[in-house]
Amino acid sequence: MEQNRNNILSVKNLEVKFKVRDRVLTAIRNVSLDFEEGKVVAIVGESGSGKSVFTKTFTGMLEINGEVSNGEIWFEGKNLLENKTDEEWMQIRGKKIATVFQDPMTSLNPVRTIGYQISEVIIKHQGKSKAEAKAEAIELMERVGIYNAEQRYDEYPFMYSGGMRQRIVIAIALACHPKILICDEPTTALDVTIQAQIIHLIKDLAKEYGFTTIYITHDLGVVANVADRVAVMYAGQIVEFGEVEEIFYDPRHPYTWGLLSSLPQLGEKGNELFAITGTPPSLFEEIKGDAFAPRSEYAMRIDFEEEPPMFKVTDTHYAKTWLLDPRAPKVEKPKVIQNLHEKMLALTAKGGIYGEH
């Protein structure tokens, strides 16, 4: 993909391997991706596609049996993978690149007060005094939407609801004014109404604090809401990357087609929902050709023999499928996702719900 001077983070030819018992699993297979400053990138894919592993490499948080076996991650003029010690990583992790995880209960310490956990970070990273840290923590709590922040400062995580806890995790992440905020399924464990609020909050804060957001999610509805750009991951690779409208209205990779087609919103009662058949390939074995080919009804002979390159669709849109080769037969995307916007509009405009009342 093309070079851009506004890139805040640049990943080149990344490969990540895990040792599981005596076998080696390749979780990330030669991935390159640029993150432009201020643009929200959403990474979509099913579990096991490597989306979390991919972003964990930015902060050196791979599990102990995992290692980056190849590639570079450029951030602020430095290849992060040259970091060896934990001290070096501490300059990045949390401080410059912070992560909000899925389950707020496991990211908070149950035996420490909420206030302690926020001020701890401020004291450690900004070198402020206890009193200053407390004042700033309360301000942050208010900023993420906690009422009576001063009273709730001394409460424990169990006294907070799931949504409130996630707000605290976000407050902690923001305490160091990070340049990049990685949100790893931040709303998957939450109710839809709370999810809408948290997403909204992250968007507001991104504007206010000027951080770049990387969203990891499997919910295409969330993607449509938050993302400027979308990277679709499958079996440890990015198979399609583009502006959010390009991915939803003009998808090119059969896997992206499959993901969109299986949306329950597109299901018609009485008819079967489209389902992607089969399972993702085992990453223990070497994958030949297009990893999605065995599950794809559009697979051609070459898909089983040779790995497709990233074809360019537009300056911002790339897809890794042989269907884009000039020699390939012309294939249209499945009927069910043609006119997606019209179909969704029809669902929402009915009776004027979704915002018109």
Next chain:
Amino acid sequence: MSTNNEKEVLLSVRHLEVTFYNNKKRFRAVKNANFDIYKGETFALVGESGSGKTTIGRSIIRLNHTSDGEILYKGKKINGKLSKAEQRDVIRNIQMIFQDPAASLNERATIDYCVSEGLYNFHLYENEEDRERKVDDVLNAVGLLPEHKSRYPHEFSGGQRQRIGIARAMVMEPEFIIADEPISALDVSIRAQVLNLMNKFKKERGLTYMFIAHDLSVVRYFSDRIAVIHKGRIVEIAPTDELFNYPLHPYTLSLLQAVPMPDPQIEKAKELVIYDESKRDLSGEKPILQEIRPGHFVFANDREMAEYREKLKEMIAFKKEHPTND
């Protein structure tokens, strides 16, 4: 759809109250719930966590005590005190599929045992051969292989485990299944498979489902009627299309609003609506669940009913003007 008179009522919930006690604190998890489920339909119960939707499901299969009201199954009361034989009958005919397939399977038992457990408990097999045949059949029906029988739950993926959960329920040949968020813990691509599987069983075996969910987008495709529950109170019940076309209660609206649509243009234009009960005008007499259109019930008092009737008129007029949207 709207006239339910000829339909056979399978399950009837009348004035159901479920109260939990914590020391001396009393918590009313379900407040005066009333609804019927007809034979052969899929009835969805939608609400946030803590709304009491799972509590209702659990009360039906007698996992929770009810403090007041009645649950009638085929006209027979199934809550409160029952004889041993009656209890067994309920447990056998009403099966539940749980949200987290990893937590609902015994991790130390083989799939063979997990699936047969109900058969053992109720002696629903003539001999060992018959039991094996039943297990093989049901595993086959959910898309698993007989050789999977000797494996343990942790050896399966989330989608496969949920299919084992379904097999475990189906092997009992139930008439009524309560599915408590059966696809929430699953990947997008697998959700469609599980929904299709549940629909297949419904068609083949004439099952009735109660589908508990927090996400209206799934429910739209899957269910015939929807009840929306908020803080233990059912605020709206309507046939699916009716509810999506003419949502009346503000909480239903905020739920519909909150579901993100897979369409960037719509999503980017959307405004956030937060339902705040304390900011509503709650004056007037106590609201009750009232029928506003055939089959469409909303929790309201007379003043609110008048408002909703007005709104309904507007919505119907809007639809007439925009027929292409249908």
